Amino acid sequence: xxxxxxxxxxxxxxxxxxxxxxxxxxxxxxxxxxxxxxxxxxxxxxxxxxxxxxxxxxxxxxxxxxxxxxxxxxxxxxxxxxxxxxxxxxxxxxxxxxxxxxxxxxxxxxxxxxxxxxxxxxxxxxxxxxxxxxxxxxx
Amino acid sequence: xxxxxxxxxxxxxxxxxxxxxxxxxxxxxxxxxxxxxxxxxxxxxxxxxxxxxxxxxxxxxxxxxxxxxxxxxxxxxxxxxxxxxxxxxxxxxxxxxxxxxxxxxxxxxxxxxxxxxxxxxxxxxxxxxxxxxxxxxxx
Amino acid sequence: xxxxxxxxxxxxxxxxxxxxxxxxxxxxxxxxxxxxxxxxxxxxxxxxxxxxxxxxxxxxxxxxxxxxxxxxxxxxxxxxxxxxxxxxxxxxxxxxxxxxxxxxxxxxxxxxxxxxxxxxxxxxxxxxxxxxxxxxxxx
Amino acid sequence: xxxxxxxxxxxxxxxxxxxxxxxxxxxxxxxxxxxxxxxxxxxxxxxxxxxxxxxxxxxxxxxxxxxxxxxxxxxxxxxxxxxxxxxxxxxxxxxxxxxxxxxxxxxxxxxxxxxxxxxxxxxxxxxxxxxxxxxxxxx
Numbered sequence: 001x002x003x004x005x006x007x008x009x010x011x012x013x014x015x016x017x018x019x020x021x022x023x024x025x026x027x028x029x030x031x032x033x034x035x036x037x038x039x040x041x042x043x044x045x046x047x048x049x050x051x052x053x054x055x056x057x058x059x060x061x062x063x064x065x066x067x068x069x070x071x072x073x074x075x076x077x078x079x080x081x082x083x084x085x086x087x088x089x090x091x092x093x094x095x096x097x098x099x100x101x102x103x104x105x106x107x108x109x110x111x112x113x114x115x116x117x118x119x120x121x122x123x124x125x126x127x128x129x130x131x132x133x134x135x136x137x138x139x
Numbered sequence: 140x141x142x143x144x145x146x147x148x149x150x151x152x153x154x155x156x157x158x159x160x161x162x163x164x165x166x167x168x169x170x171x172x173x174x175x176x177x178x179x180x181x182x183x184x185x186x187x188x189x190x191x192x193x194x195x196x197x198x199x200x201x202x203x204x205x206x207x208x209x210x211x212x213x214x215x216x217x218x219x220x221x222x223x224x225x226x227x228x229x230x231x232x233x234x235x236x237x238x239x240x241x242x243x244x245x246x247x248x249x250x251x252x253x254x255x256x257x258x259x260x261x262x263x264x265x266x267x268x269x270x271x272x273x274x275x276x277x278x
Numbered sequence: 279x280x281x282x283x284x285x286x287x288x289x290x291x292x293x294x295x296x297x298x299x300x301x302x303x304x305x306x307x308x309x310x311x312x313x314x315x316x317x318x319x320x321x322x323x324x325x326x327x328x329x330x331x332x333x334x335x336x337x338x339x340x341x342x343x344x345x346x347x348x349x350x351x352x353x354x355x356x357x358x359x360x361x362x363x364x365x366x367x368x369x370x371x372x373x374x375x376x377x378x379x380x381x382x383x384x385x386x387x388x389x390x391x392x393x394x395x396x397x398x399x400x401x402x403x404x405x406x407x408x409x410x411x412x413x414x415x416x417x
Numbered sequence: 418x419x420x421x422x423x424x425x426x427x428x429x430x431x432x433x434x435x436x437x438x439x440x441x442x443x444x445x446x447x448x449x450x451x452x453x454x455x456x457x458x459x460x461x462x463x464x465x466x467x468x469x470x471x472x473x474x475x476x477x478x479x480x481x482x483x484x485x486x487x488x489x490x491x492x493x494x495x496x497x498x499x500x501x502x503x504x505x506x507x508x509x510x511x512x513x514x515x516x517x518x519x520x521x522x523x524x525x526x527x528x529x530x531x532x533x534x535x536x537x538x539x540x541x542x543x544x545x546x547x548x549x550x551x552x553x554x555x556x
């Protein structure tokens with residue numbers, strides 16, 4: 001684990017006041033934590049723009065399990081990417097609709113392509129790829 | 140379950156050609172499915188803009204479980220929202236870093252506020268709220 | 279004009295190192311300025327989420343001026359909103375395509391609705407609403 | 418100019434009903450135009466993900482012209498990119514704040530980098546890069 005560095009920044013009073021109010025509403029306990037979050041967000045965004053960097057993400061799918069073949073095809077595509085999948089969670093939303101979250105890791109480009117293919121499947125009503133991080137470089 | 144309506148649309152040749160190439164790469168089997176996905180995406184985006192509408196989402200957190208109190212606080216905040224949480228999935232990314240996905244439902248505003256508070260917690264390095272749908276209105 | 283406040287924040291060495299590299303590439307001269315930008319971005323995002331707050335933005339339209347009636351309709355809709363428009367800039371992209379930037383101010387909801395209507399016009403190929411700020415509260 | 422192709426798509430009744438309501442509110446006159454806009458949006462998004470493709474965009478800056486050197490530096494950076502700039506529009510927001518819109522074209526990566534450098538400038542309070550299109554491939 002690495003060490004902390006402390007440094008000073010100058011911010012205009014009014015700007016700081018607006019920021020303090022906003023982060024209080026969001027539940028932050030102090031400015032340092034809120035600023036670290038802004039910095040980490042910025043780093044994660046840029047990391048995902050580099051197609052080769054190794055990322056972690058979640059693919060969220062909502063699908064109708066009554067559409068013939070949809071479960072089989074989603075399972076099949078995932079089995080071709082077992083090295084990039086940590087885990088799956090499944091929720092039965094109602095009689096028709098399922099929500100499935102797939103936790104993935106790998107090169108940004110591979111992960112994007114896997115998400116595209118799952119979302120494109122007939123029966124999948126909505127899909128998202130959420131970009132997060134291994135956390136390792138964000139100590 | 141509702142019925143299908145079939146209708147015609149006119150699209151410029153070149154535009155259609157570019158679209159066909161793009162959706163083939165993404166893995167779509169036909170135009171109808173790709174267009175339905177664009178429509179559903181548009182509906183889900185607008186749904187989340189209405190703070191009162193009932194939505195489904197996932198909150199993805201990456202945190203360092205060695206930060207004192209972080210696990211306790213994340214658990215505590217979730218227990219105040221049990222009515223809005225379907226399920227949790229946890230992945231041990233490395234010795235320090237955990238990834239947790241929380242599947243949530245409820246009014247858009249409540250869900251946003253819960254996500255804000257979890258992400259604001261010290262020890263949480265990165266967080267996202269992914270907006271999806273109950274699927275019910277997207278038959 | 280208001281005063282500057284100086285305060286300290288603590289950041290992990292590795293995180294700070296990654297941040298320093300990224301902002302150097304982006305052309306920032308020091309951390310304070312980069313952190314102020316992250317803070318201002320966060321404030322502007324939240325400001326636009328409140329439908330009543332007064333905002334400034336730009337609406338960018340690309341349209342084919344050969345489509346009958348498109349110029350007339352775009353002009354007509356703007357004349358119903360003169361109180362919300364600062365200025366227009368027009369670029370002739372090629373023989374068919376025009377780009378027009380409309381600089382707008384007003385309540386977030388009004389501005390969104392004006393943008394929707396302009397983008398929906400037949401002949402308009404692509405449109406964006408860019409959310410920025412009056413700058414006044416971001417001293 | 419190219420020709421129109423007409424083809425049929427099948428959509429579930431309920432989904433179509435929600436879509437029809439939404440596009441009516443946004444000011445669309447028919448489904449074809451709304452669907453063409455969704456398709457063009459999708460194409461433009463993917464185009465910007467390819468760093469080499471030639472794009473058009475707008476860079477919106479809000480800055481305080483009292484900050485020493487800011488105008489000079491913004492002008493200087495733009496003069497190094499005259500080949501990528503169509504036009505500038507300037508609005509005096511209040512005694513301190515200026516809004517400037519720069520209409521740009523070029524390879525996506527070059528445009529992103531120019532935007533980064535302008536936004537990073539001290540005195541620039543907020544900046545956005547809006548990604549649009551030459552329109553040429555979106556006939």
